[in-house]
Amino acid sequence: MDVTYTRPELTAALRRWRLVRDVCKGSEKIKGGKDDYLPKPNPQDKSKENEARYDSYLARAVFYNATGRTKNGLIGAVFTTWPTLKVPKLLEYVNTDIDGVGVSIYQQSQSVIGHLLEVGRHGLLVDYPAIEGNASLADMQAGRIRATVTSYKAEDIINWRTRQVGGQHVLSLVVLKEQYEEDTADGFGQEVKDQYRVLRLTEEGRYAVEIWRNEGGWNLYDYREPTDGRGNKWTEIPFTFLGSESNDSSIDDAPLYDMAELNIAHYRNSADYEDSAYLVGQPQVWMSGLDEQWRDWMQDNGIYFGSRAPILLPQGGSAGILQAQPNSIAKEAMDAKERQMVALGARLIEQGSGAKTATQEQNENAAEHSVLSLVVSNVSEAYTKVLEWMGAFMNANGTMEYTLNQNFVRVQIDSNLLASLIKGVQAGLIPQSDFWRQLRDYQLIDPEKTDDDVRDELETSSTGLGLEDADDGGESSTV
Incomplete structure (x- = not known):
């Protein structure tokens, strides 16, 4: 039995993922890769002089991280409006700590979106402390026992399998590579070792968790069958894949891969350009x-x-x-690649962009936004499912929902439009709920407030929201 077995499609994707990951980390990581990303001009020459010349060639090269800045800009665009979180009281702790180490659901979801933009794949696992029988409500309310969500990078999800149950395919096996720390013999240091977490559905259809460690060979270290908040065995694996296209087990495309390839080519052109400027400038x-x-x-x-x-x-x-004549070939190649990166969605490096209307901005970035919208939609769907699993572990009832913003273009509302909308509501031509939805889109109303919340605040307000109506002699009315 080989717990370290890795799916071949994962192995095939690792090179692409490594490229995008390294590019997004920036100049230090790329230059640290040396000839992995910047080939030696004369690799057959093994002399010390040639090594020194290559080091100078590498040092003068400039890596302009358009890919990493684009990723950060896209994440920022999602969080210009705060996500909507609806959970029962027992799960309110996810606002500040969803993983048990102090990371909030907002911070974790930002990280997940970044991973999906980089490699197009990620994973979330809901876990719960091993307990005997039903969990105490007092322990859960005090936070001594709570469900957590662990985030897994695509590279650490090494094996998976599905099987058909009834009319649908469900996960029957997931193998996750992890690390754990072990104290050294002197009690001061720590050694990091690998372990594998195996999630499986048994032949009887029960969810089981296995921990495998290398102790003279890979052996089963721990085994348990988690139960929900009522003490019942699970009949599904509370793990979900997230993808740039869909949240199934297949490996999706890495959205930033093409841009990362261009970014490396731009870096190589920069090395030639700077070397030329140094030698003959x-x-x-x-x-x-x-x-x-x-x-x-x-x-x-x-x-x-x-x-x-x-x-x-x-x-x-x-x-x-x-005086050498200007040689602009390398510079022209760099400029061409910058334009190509702009076309691929690198909005942050576009030069000379003036003020644009929302329609222009939306049209010019439709392709980019469609990819980002799909990623955001998949993350919202996955976290909603994760919260439901957490509710089952915690025996919590009520609405569980996490919705991320998909309106990535900030639009300023026109004062005339706002006045017309208010008059439309006053005249009974526009329903109040539609009017409030529009105000949420323009971020004039907290997106987490429901229609009932808004109505209650208006009814209890001393003045309400009024607009002088010129047609009725300036009398004030409330929406």
Whole structure:
């Protein structure tokens, strides 16, 4: 039994994922990869001189991280409006700590979106402390026992399997690579070791968790069958894949891969451009008509070069300056790649963009937004499912929902439009619920407030929301 078995489609994707991950980490990571990302101009030469020349070639290269900045910009666009979270009281702790180590659901979902943009795949596992029988409500309310959500990178989900149950395919096996810490013999240091967490459905249809560790070979270290808040065995694995296209077990495309490839090509062009500027960018003095005596004297004493330092030459001698003609091939190649990255969605490096209407902005970024919208939709759906599993562990009832913003273009509402909308509501031509939805879209109303919340606040307000109506003599009415 080989618990370390890795699916071949995962192995095939690792090179692409590593490229995007490294590019998004920035210059230090890319330059640390040396000839993985910047080939040596003459790799057959193994001399120390050639190694030193390559180090200089590498140091002068400039890595402009358009891909990482684009990823961060897209995440920021999602969180310009705060997500909507609806959970019962027992799950309110996810606002500040969803994973048991102090990461909130908002922070974790930001990280998940970043992973999906980079590699197009991620995983979330809901877990619960091992207890005997039913969990105490007092323990859950005090936070001593609570369900948590652990986030897994695509590279650590090494094996999975589905099987058909009734009319649908369900996960029957997931193998996750993890690390754990073990104290050294002196009690001061710690050693990080690998372990594998196996999630499986048994032949009887019960959910079981196995921990495998290498102790003279890979052996089963721990086994348990988790129960829900009522003490019942689980009949499904509370693990969900997240993808850039769908939340199934298949491996989706990495949205930023094409941009990362261009980013590396741009980096290589930059290395050639900077190397060329260094080698031939400095003007060089030449002289002719010197005899050996003049030559030897100048070699021994040197010359001063500049308008205040005349060069004395023998009769018939001459001097001049060699200046290389501009070579813009590498620079043009860099510019072309920057334009290609802009076309792929790198809005943050686009130059000369003036103020645009919302319609123009939406049209120009439709492709980018469609990818981001799909990612955001998948994350919202996955977290809603995760919250339901947490509710089952905690024996909590009520609405469980997590919805991320999909309106990525900030639009300023026109004052005339707002006045017309209010008049439409006052005249009974626009339902109040539609009007409030519009105000949520424009971020004039907290998106987490329901229609009932808004109505209650207006009814209890001393003044309400009024608008002078010129048609009725300036009387104030309330929406």
